[in-house]
Amino acid sequence: MRNRRAALATIAGAASLALTLSACGESTTGSAKKAGGTIGIAMPTEASERWLTDGKSVVSDLKAEGYQAKLLYGEDDPKTQVSQIEGLIKEGVDALIIAAIDNRSLNGVLQQAAAAKIPVISYDRLILGTPNVDYYVSFDNEQVGRFQARYIIDKLGLEKGKGPFNIELFAGSPDDNNTKYFFDGAMHLLQPYLDNKQLVIRSGQTALKQVTTLRWDGPTAKKRMEGILSASYSTKTVDAVLSPYDGISIGVLKALKEDGYGSGNKPLPIITGQDAELASVKSIIKGEQSQTVYKDLRLLAGVAAEMVDDILTGKTPKINNRRAYNNGVKTVPSYLLQPTTVDKSNYEYVLVAGGYYTDAELKS
Numbered sequence: 496m497r498n499r500r501a502a503l504a505t506i507a508g509a510a511s512l513a514l515t516l517s518a519c520g521e522s523t524t525g526s527a528k529k530a531g532g533t534i535g536i537a538m539p540t541e542a543s544e545r546w547l548t549d550g551k552s553v554v555s556d557l558k559a560e561g562y563q564a565k566l567l568y569g570e571d572d573p574k575t576q577v578s579q580i581e582g583l584i585k586e587g588v589d590a591l592i593i594a595a596i597d598n599r600s601l602n603g604v605l606q607q608a609a610a611a612k613i614p615v616i617s618y619d620r621l622i623l624g625t626p627n628v629d630y631y632v633s634f635d636n637e638q639v640g641r642f643q644a645r646y647i648i649d650k651l652g653l654e655k656g657k658g659p660f661n662i663e664l665f666a667g668s669p670d671d672n673n674t675k676y677f678f679d680g681a682m683h684l685l686q687p688y689l690d691n692k693q694l695v696i697r698s699g700q701t702a703l704k705q706v707t708t709l710r711w712d713g714p715t716a717k718k719r720m721e722g723i724l725s726a727s728y729s730t731k732t733v734d735a736v737l738s739p740y741d742g743i744s745i746g747v748l749k750a751l752k753e754d755g756y757g758s759g760n761k762p763l764p765i766i767t768g769q770d771a772e773l774a775s776v777k778s779i780i781k782g783e784q785s786q787t788v789y790k791d792l793r794l795l796a797g798v799a800a801e802m803v804d805d806i807l808t809g810k811t812p813k814i815n816n817r818r819a820y821n822n823g824v825k826t827v828p829s830y831l832l833q834p835t836t837v838d839k840s841n842y843e844y845v846l847v848a849g850g851y852y853t854d855a856e857l858k859s
């Protein structure tokens with residue numbers, strides 16, 4: 496635990512720089528609250544490896560702080576998640592850590608949490624449209640999109656004036672607040688090259704609402720890519736795909752390979768991703784997916800666990816951003832971590848030396 500705290504402190508920068516707010520709007524001068532209670536954790540899905548890592552890490556960090564943890568996965572179904580959170584409130588948990596499935600579906604249940612004075616931490620995805628969310632812990636989500644776009648710009652040589660190249664855009668789930676941050680971050684850098692025609696989107700699908708992928712589902716992305724390939728690329732080839740998440744990248748890659756990309760004179764396009772999921776890192780090593788954005792979920796979990804402990808023991812949780820994330824009702828005090836761009840050239844240094852994966856896991 497000492498190591499984790501030290502790591503967090505390093506990332507946070509000087510403690511004196513950290514902004515602080517009082518927990519849940521309550522005075523922090525009151526007596527210490529419940530250390531050693533039970534924390535309810537609501538995660539979106541077991542179908543994606545990253546959320547399994549999040550769940551495991553949050554539970555073990557809470558246990559290390561002396562708490563019990565109740566971890567539930569909502570099978571990517573908003574109604575299931577609402578009833579799971581309702582159940583946790585009825586069981587009398589002392590705090591909730593929630594990664595929402597649909598960021599607007601939780602207003603009612605969070606009202607119940609507020610009535611029961613249960614503090615709520617919005618985990619990775621901001622919960623929208625409710626005053627009843629106390630803190631947000633995530634990564635710099637626009638930076639994720641900027642890393643993806645920067646990779647495409649560098650690999651295509653756009654700054655050197657090369658082109659024109661064909662690109663297609665994919666975005667995340669429309670009900671996830673992160674989706675527009677990733678997309679805006681990327682488009683901010685790509686737009687000038689679309690404007691000057693060094694980049695061309697042959698499908699004509701350019702607006703966020705045309706390119707989202709409900710629930711970040713890989714097969715849904717595969718289907719959309721198939722449609723695009725048959726409608727717009729019978730005589731052309733795709734040079735780059737902006738993909739916001741590894742599960743989507745794997746779906747897009749399947750469609751491309753079935754269309755003959757990756758063999759003969761049809762190289763695979765540059766394709767980005769996010770989360771450094773095992774299948775995608777293996778794909779990067781094989782030379783298929785090009786890049787991913789690594790977010791050290793151990794640090795994210797650590798910040799969430801520490802916030803809970805601070806709130807429940809009457810301390811003021813550390814935050815490092817009080818402006819970036821407004822949920823429509825309030826600006827939610829946030830702690831944002833920094834992501835890292837990863838490709839074949841640095842995965843060993845970042846992911847293996849960093850202890851996220853072992854060499855054996857990546858080579859099996």
Ligand code: GAL
Nearest residue numbers: 543545620671673711740770
């Ligand atoms: C987002 C998250 C991404 C990715 C995606 C799909 O909310 O920030 O890292 O995991 O969900 O699960």
